[in-house]
Amino acid sequence: MWVQTAQVWVNENYKDVPGYTEVPEDGRTGWRTMFALTRALQHELGITSLSDTFGPTTESRFTSQIGAITSATKARVVQILACALWCKGYFGGDILSGRYTEDIAASCSSVKRDMGLSDTSPDITVKIMKSILTMDAYVLVRGGDPTIRSAQRWLNATYLSRRDFAVVPADGIFSRDVQKGLMFAIQYEIGMADGTANGSFGPGTVAGLKEKGTVSLGMVDGTRRWVRLFQSALAFNRRPVPVDGSFGTSTKVAVQEFQEFVRLPSTGIGNFSTWASLLVSTGDPDRPGTACDTNVPITATTAAVLTGAGYSVVGRYLNGVTKRIQAVEIRTIHDAGMSLFPIFQEYNNAPGYFTGDIGYRHGSAAVLRARQLGIKPGAVIYFPVDWDATDGDIEALVIPWFEKVRDGVRRARANEYQIGVYGPRNVCQKVCDRGLAVSAFVGGISRGWSGNLGYPLPGAWAYDQIQELKVSTPTGLVEIDKVIVSPRAAPIGPDAVLPTPSRTVTDASGTRVEVNDWFWRLSELTYQAECALERSVGAFAVRKYATELVLYHLQKRKYDDMQFRAYTPQPESVMTDPVQAALLSAARQSFHDSAALVPVEDPLYDVANYAGDLEHFAASTRGYVQWSYTSDGSVGPGDLGAWALDLVTFWAEYATARSADSSLTVGSWCGYRLGYGAAGESSFGETDLIADIDAFLVAKRLLDDADRSLADAVREILTHDDDPRWRYRTFLRERFADDRTRIEAAVHHLFVNRTPWVFPAVSAKLDGARRPGEQADDGSVTEVELVTELPTLARVFADRLLGAPRPPLP
Template sequence: MVLRAQRFINQTYSNGATLGISKVPEDGRTGWTTMYALTRALQYELGITSLSNSFGPTTLSTLQSKYPKLNQSTIPSWIFGCIIQSALYCKGYDGGDIDGVYGDRVQAAVLKLKQDMGVAGAFPGSSLEPKVVKALLNMDAYVTVNNGSDVIRSIQQWMNGRYINRADFYVIPCDGHHSRDVAKSMLLAIQYELGMADGTATGVFGPATQAGLKSHPVTVGASGAWAQLFTAAMNLNKRAVPFGSFTTEVRDAVLDFQSFVKLPTTGIGDFQTWASLLVSYGDQTRKGAACDGVTRITEARAEALKAAGYKYIGRYLYNPSKTDLPEKQIQPGELDMIWLKGLRCFPIYQTWSRAADNFSFAKGSVDASNAIEWAKIHGFKPGTIIYFAVDYDAMDSEVTDFIIPHFKGVHETVEELSPYHVGIYGPRNVCQRVSDAGYAVTSFVSDMSSGFSGNLGYPMPTNWAFDQIATITIGSGDSRIEIDNNIASGRDTGQGEFNPRTPITEELDVDFAKDKYRDACLREVQTYLESIGIPERGGEGWSTDWLLLANSTTDAFNVVMNMDWLITNLARQLKIRKALIQAPLLFEVRRYGPDDPIKDELVKRGQSTDCSTGLAQMWAWVAIEARNYCMDQGIINGTRLRNPEDLRAVWDRLQDPVYNISSVAYLTIYNAFQVHLPRPTVTISYADTQKILARYQGDGPASVGYGQNLIGLYSALENYNALSRAQ
């Protein structure tokens, strides 16, 4: 029937041309495309000339003036009736035969629709009122869906039935889930109960609304609209209580909620509790014990903050701008002042974090590497939680597609390569979802942005450490400082002592300057490999197997360049040269042979226990030994691996380019130990480098020639890494 509805639109309106849209896909699936087309069709039939996807004020007022009730007697045309029938089917209700007849089946469907919405009492009968038509032409559900709460659905129905005749209140979904629309409607309901007139009640948590709530505390024994609204607000914040009167059960839940959000535990629905239930920032006059800011903490400012009751100060590890906010980054000597005054600091890492395309797994890994370096430079001790920022209103789909992969990169890098832990700064939904994925231990919640879709309709994250509620100014004169006032939960108390500040290590490798040196580096690599008998593709002079190899030198070089972000991170964290990782990686990708996929398949089938695999053609047992050695030396973190128990799991993980290339980096350190050399550094000699590279092939006779081949490749790559460092 949805397919028939789509065909009706296309056949009636010249495949959408009459409505100013493309042909509606005829797939039998309800969606916004079909609903938008039906909305435009309704506008067209109402005589509205400027058609829109939005069922806005013009559409509503025109419908109200022409047809305040649509029914069997008032439907103006069969096409108009078909639009209604099609919309009913797209909502999951029986719309009859899509013949334009407002018959018994349509009337029964409208009655059921109104009951599901909760407006059957306000709009009795089987006619369609304009606000019901508006609700019919969207994608809201009026039955519980996706494991929604039946209690929340009953709250939504109650609100619809009680307030639908107010001018600015429209039908809200009755799907059992809190949402942005429901949150705004709750504020409208509060304002209506306070006696605000239409037009004055705007759904904004302003001074008049706050003053009214201060006069309406609810306690045990309260019943009626105020008790219903309060218990509704509790349920919408995932505090399951009976909807209705304020019972002792409700009081116990209120005590628990107040304790969780760090309010005075009164057990009363007082103003501060109302505020925390209705808007993300709650009562903005609350005194916080934490703050964050972009201004240096001087002695005078530290004393002013301490006098105002602050204990924990959030400061930024790094500022990518050389001109904006010159004191945003922690300044030399600042942490000493914080320690001297008995305060504590929690670090924040934020560069470009205000759009979805700023987030990806690779960028998360890079951010993590930079944050680790700066945390060590500033002197933060092991155990510090670093808060990585998501400073924009990320849609839920963006959290799935961009933010969670980004924090996977952050988490894996921080947890494996540093003594620190990951926290997240962002809206409530972002914080909770990243934390639920296991990628953040605590949340720093940007609750000041109450209009964010990621805050509206979402409860406080379960692991919140800091709750940012207002921007205020503390002190005067030399002590004056603007800060964001934060409530502290106690889950993170920051750091009170710091290691000595360490200088920035300039000689570490940096991102490869691809725009300047990529082509020249590739030519030098090609020239070198050709000199040892490996042409751009194939190569009889090397081995007959090379005739069958799929990867060219350019292909192998591109792999190295595409993974430059990871190789740079590893080299900087391990304080080694990038070329130590690049050379064996490029060489092994280039010489990937016809036997390699056959060997892989034998392991997959269980006919073999191990083989060299992945980009860098590493054996699982070698990866286990390399990683265990680095764990034993305190170079990386993790749980020691066992052979043979973990052999297949490690072999499978070596198919992941990140795990594979990371294992190459750790193997260079292990191989230095194997050939009785000290741990490699950025000042390692070429002779020692060759010995380490040779060990990649094992300790047999072939390893000598392997090392000789790789040292030339290392030299070609290092030449251009050095040029990149010098920029």
């Protein structure tokens, strides 16, 4: 009631004053009410240019015109004081009367007593009035710490008499104003005069701390109060320590714990480096750091310089046109013995970039990029708040933004990657407190940010950025930020990164290694498929079909006729549950819409990126995924969509050629063509054979590990492209157990076995052509040929897989 009365009174009496801003009459205290009272006081002091700030002009006129508010002060000023007392939670008497009563005097004494002052006379001087016209509290508030309050009250009692020292809150909360008050106190103890002391951590303060500020076990304050100031600084940094001016064992233990926390040598001595870490967000910027971050790509030369300078961890950006990290750079970093931590930043340096849509997009894009680079699940990706966000900004913008980042990161798979936050201390602490980040990369380097003033280092800090540097390398200067590393940090080492497929490109600009664009696109398609399925209401029931969506999308341009639809039907067409079928159908359409943005017609899907036939690979892989695989000397249904019916088609091609030219033989004609040549030269050329082999290898990995993605399985194969025989050796081992007899037995089984799923398929594929060992309609094949045709065809197929030299052209 009394707060509302104060609001009504100030509005009624000053609403017509130029420059006055009316306050809502809602009975709730707050800064707007205090600003209104400040403007009212300025008007009473004869100031015409009113403002919310109790600045030098207000201070000067208050001192010269009033001096101190007492019973002799004019009623309007007493009424303003009474309003402020009510708003601060103290008894303010009858506002309307304007009388300075004994009750108001008692309240004024209580205010000063709560501040910690020894002089509790009711007179209200300029510093006291200036503080009363703020939202500062002088009693322990919720979340406040009694030890911090004790230190605050001691600072007020000890230093308020100095010219530039302002009243600090006595609420038990470490804040920017308390930080500044502590800095003034330190400067006074150094010996700085009024007017010289400025509350900033500058060269004079640094020099003074180094010369006079060291404290250690057994020291007790005398005329100088270094121990108590140091203990206050420890208390403000949430260290359990007495603030009594005596450096005892408990203080030493607190110092050691703090030093360990901020990664200083654990000496237990209050030296300059410890003072600096207690007072400013950079700490001592010249102390050694073992990490750095940079927007400059790391070359082998740069890595050697950095490791030589003691850096073992580097922060690099996942995105950006020129500054983003590349797969080859990750290898360079690891080859140099370093590890890395990833950052995803697109501007993020102003409030306008903190919208829900942007947060969601950043989270999603970071996951895709991390996947493409082979960063394994579980890694922490840091998302920056690269500006000085206030408490209001954090609640209104930053927290909602990180909620959307979280949603974006979880778009395809829950908890695939962990979220980290970069920014001022206050931002990092609050984002972590909300459970929206597991780790903090603190922008301590910007010690002028309000979010770094009056806030201790967050408990979840992993990296602390403290100094900008330029490092000299043989190729020029490289700009880095020095970073301190916490034991809680989990940088990415070589074991946490999968190799990324690459290719060597030679053009007019020279020879360079680039990522394999086909794999890059496939990773994007795989991610889009997972996202489409995860958006489904019944995601738990259909998310396993991501591979199906991608493979069908890749094959349908060439292999989407009735034969293939019968062999590998779309799962939703054969589901017995209509609800599940509808969910998968809707997800397929959603994926199709997004995949259209990454068309398979893109020139990046050419043989420069993949040695096999892309559509063939996709269709064959779907066959294996749906029908599974076998590893013996027989032919399974999965083989039919791959090498088996390709071999049948190839045989039919030979049989047709043989009927026209009796000089042809299986060994020479088939040996020269089977698995060789460009597309079109043979019905079973090299691109077809590679597609069939890769289809088996990929499908086996997917079937053996249900959680493995299509892109990840393909990654394993493409990273061995520098060894042309790797896929053949692996296929031989996994499909035929490195046994030639199994290969030849499988070919024999293909053509002679009457298994229901093999014989009709072979017959249909032959399309009237004879089988190996069958006489031609014209009886032109000799008996010797007929006996050897199938064994020879089996041998030729085995030779091709085993890497035998290519026979000459017949």
